Amino acid sequence: MTFTVVGEPDTSARSKHPFGRESEVRSYSRSFPTTFVHAEGSTMTDINGRTYIDFLAGCSTLNYGHNDPDMTAALIDYLSGNGVTHGLDLQTTAKAEFIQTFVDLILEPRGLPYRLQFTGPTGTNAVEAALKLARKVTGRSNVIAFTNGFHGVTVGALAATANRQHRMGTSVALSGVTRAMFDGYLGTEVDTADLLDRLLSDPSSGYDQPAAILVETVQGEGGINAASASWMRSLSRIAKKHGALLIVDDIQAGCGRTGNFFSFDDMGIEPDIVTLSKSLSGFGLPLALVLIHPDHDQWLPAEHNGTFRGNNLAFLTATVALKKFWHNDDLANDVRRKGQIVHQSLSEMGKLIPGSVVKGRGLFLGLDVGSGELAGEICRQAFASGLVIETSGAYGEVVKVLAPLTTPASQLLAGLEILHQSVQEQLRPTVAAG
Numbered sequence: 001m002t003f004t005v006v007g008e009p010d011t012s013a014r015s016k017h018p019f020g021r022e023s024e025v026r027s028y029s030r031s032f033p034t035t036f037v038h039a040e041g042s043t044m045t046d047i048n049g050r051t052y053i054d055f056l057a058g059c060s061t062l063n064y065g066h067n068d069p070d071m072t073a074a075l076i077d078y079l080s081g082n083g084v085t086h087g088l089d090l091q092t093t094a095k096a097e098f099i100q101t102f103v104d105l106i107l108e109p110r111g112l113p114y115r116l117q118f119t120g121p122t123g124t125n126a127v128e129a130a131l132k133l134a135r136k137v138t139g140r141s142n143v144i145a146f147t148n149g150f151h152g153v154t155v156g157a158l159a160a161t162a163n164r165q166h167r168m169g170t171s172v173a174l175s176g177v178t179r180a181m182f183d184g185y186l187g188t189e190v191d192t193a194d195l196l197d198r199l200l201s202d203p204s205s206g207y208d209q210p211a212a213i214l215v216e217t218v219q220g221e222g223g224i225n226a227a228s229a230s231w232m233r234s235l236s237r238i239a240k241k242h243g244a245l246l247i248v249d250d251i252q253a254g255c256g257r258t259g260n261f262f263s264f265d266d267m268g269i270e271p272d273i274v275t276l277s278k279s280l281s282g283f284g285l286p287l288a289l290v291l292i293h294p295d296h297d298q299w300l301p302a303e304h305n306g307t308f309r310g311n312n313l314a315f316l317t318a319t320v321a322l323k324k325f326w327h328n329d330d331l332a333n334d335v336r337r338k339g340q341i342v343h344q345s346l347s348e349m350g351k352l353i354p355g356s357v358v359k360g361r362g363l364f365l366g367l368d369v370g371s372g373e374l375a376g377e378i379c380r381q382a383f384a385s386g387l388v389i390e391t392s393g394a395y396g397e398v399v400k401v402l403a404p405l406t407t408p409a410s411q412l413l414a415g416l417e418i419l420h421q422s423v424q425e426q427l428r429p430t431v432a433a434g
């Protein structure tokens, strides 16, 4: 069989190109038009033997890099011993060890009382369950979600997602959500939490009483917008005042990306519900979790179910990830150090682009270059030079750095150097024309 594996696939009806048969809906493969064969740590290798530094990391699904050797070993061991791979939501040793480790290393040290609900395996499944539960607990249907928020693309979660391109993917009514303005949406002068409080307090504002306030502490897809701790505390207060549950969607910002396991650690809040997915399994295996304050665990048995609730292989790797990276503060401290390196480097690049801004916190950072076209060109150039990196934001105007948290410092610097050169490369014609 011969086919082209580099470049845009031939999509004609009789195409021999395997990806020519893949739906037009494919997306990342368009930005990185090659075929990948291997991945290890923060390095990916394509079919031509070219290596790339991975600053996309599955949109923060690979916080510990590709194919962590300890996780691989645990998987091989478990599989060769015929450990249970699929078990609906049956009790298995893999699940028991995950729950116990999560409680011991993550929940107990923080004094968090959460129960764990394993939903279907993707992030949007966790968000659907969280919204459904909040509505059930409060008997209300309205959910407050924010400008630039991203929560998934199944209909319930999509209603809470702000991006028009995603919303236009369905013609059913996306209902039950009222949009509020995220921190900083109206500039630094206006406290949008105060505004939300006023709207919810005013019986004639047109805002229905909310079941929940659903928020990301750092908006990943929406442009790496980081909410301040004080704004998050206000939201928490507002939620209580108005009888709504606070749901933190920590699917992208959680699992260490911001320099703590939860993105809201050290903010002085205790959300009623937290959603986790992306890097939870640590290996890129699908796993989603809803953390529920016991008072709100009002599900009836089997009321919300699913065939793939809890993925035993993912439990296994998630347990290894917790034991390896969260038994002390080394990774967290390392993330903060590397965050400073990336922040400084992006600031240097920003000096080349008037009006650009560095956004985010921890190792969840991006450079807003003010134009989707420019950001896209910078990422294309970077890919041509061996760096996998993507954009985010309403216009794709933010070049986002989502390097695995475990990227060795030398490789982090090498990736940043490629990015810096790509920025310079893009600005060259403009400079020449001026």
Ligand SMILES: *Cc1c(COP(=O)(O)O)cnc(C)c1O
Binding pocket: 122, 123, 124, 125, 127, 150, 151, 152, 153, 216, 220, 221, 249, 250, 251, 252, 253, 277, 278
């Ligand atoms: C990715 C993401 C989701 C959706 O997760 P899927 O696995 O793509 O369904 C939800 N919320 C946030 C914050 C995300 O980043």
